[in-house]
Amino acid sequence: MKVSEAIVSRRSVRGFLDTPVDPAVIRRVVETAARAPSGGNLQPWHIDVVAGAPLDELKAIMRTRLAEAPGGEPTEYDIYPKVLPSPYKDYRFAVGEELYRALGIPREDKMKRLMWFARNFQFFGAPVALFCTVAKTMGPPQWSDLGMYLQSLMLLLREEGLDSCPQECWAIYPATIRSFLGTPDDRMLFTGMAIGFKDEADPANAARPDRAPLADFATFRGL
Numbered sequence: 579m580k581v582s583e584a585i586v587s588r589r590s591v592r593g594f595l596d597t598p599v600d601p602a603v604i605r606r607v608v609e610t611a612a613r614a615p616s617g618g619n620l621q622p623w624h625i626d627v628v629a630g631a632p633l634d635e636l637k638a639i640m641r642t643r644l645a646e647a648p649g650g651e652p653t654e655y656d657i658y659p660k661v662l663p664s665p666y667k668d669y670r671f672a673v674g675e676e677l678y679r680a681l682g683i684p685r686e687d688k689m690k691r692l693m694w695f696a697r698n699f700q701f702f703g704a705p706v707a708l709f710c711t712v713a714k715t716m717g718p719p720q721w722s723d724l725g726m727y728l729q730s731l732m733l734l735l736r737e738e739g740l741d742s743c744p745q746e747c748w749a750i751y752p753a754t755i756r757s758f759l760g761t762p763d764d765r766m767l768f769t770g771m772a773i774g775f776k777d778e779a780d781p782a783n784a785a786r787p788d789r790a791p792l793a794d795f796a797t798f799r800g801l
Contacts, residue, residue: 584736591741592677592697593780594704594772599629603738604706604773611731616723622716623727626709626759633707636758640699643754650750654714654766657746665790673787680785698747702782704772709748709755711765724768731771741776744769
């Protein structure tokens, strides 16, 4: 697969088959992705992969936690800015509407939308979960390094015929995940990720968010 093909075919999949994933493939991808660039070669990412019985345990924990604390726990960072101006808020609104349109859940059915959102915490049925944590001493430049690692990982998964869904929603349950993973207190949770084979029949996967046109985000000088 060409890099361009991996980029175009990569998408946030929200419905997975329960088909097992070869552990050797996951280990290889997690290792190879560490060739991603990082400022000063700090390599600030810490990766936890969860599958099998431990994943079943985590899913059971999250069913209980969502009932106990549906609004989440005290967070360690803001997933989005507290004030999100246009066009960014418009992009966010549009992607949500496109997803729920594909699912056939109208805006006024708040309960059904909340119930569907809870599927995030079951990894949309994926057989492999991944968490990325980072030292609390790291700043915005190192957080951008995490993004480069995770993008490299997702493109390598496409090369292997696998799909993924990066899930920053896990950041609203940091205490639960820290306890489950045994993460040291000097690290914080950045994101989770679902990994597996896409379920083509799942209506959530029919959603295809648009991207802004080139002229909206790029300026060229001298070419």
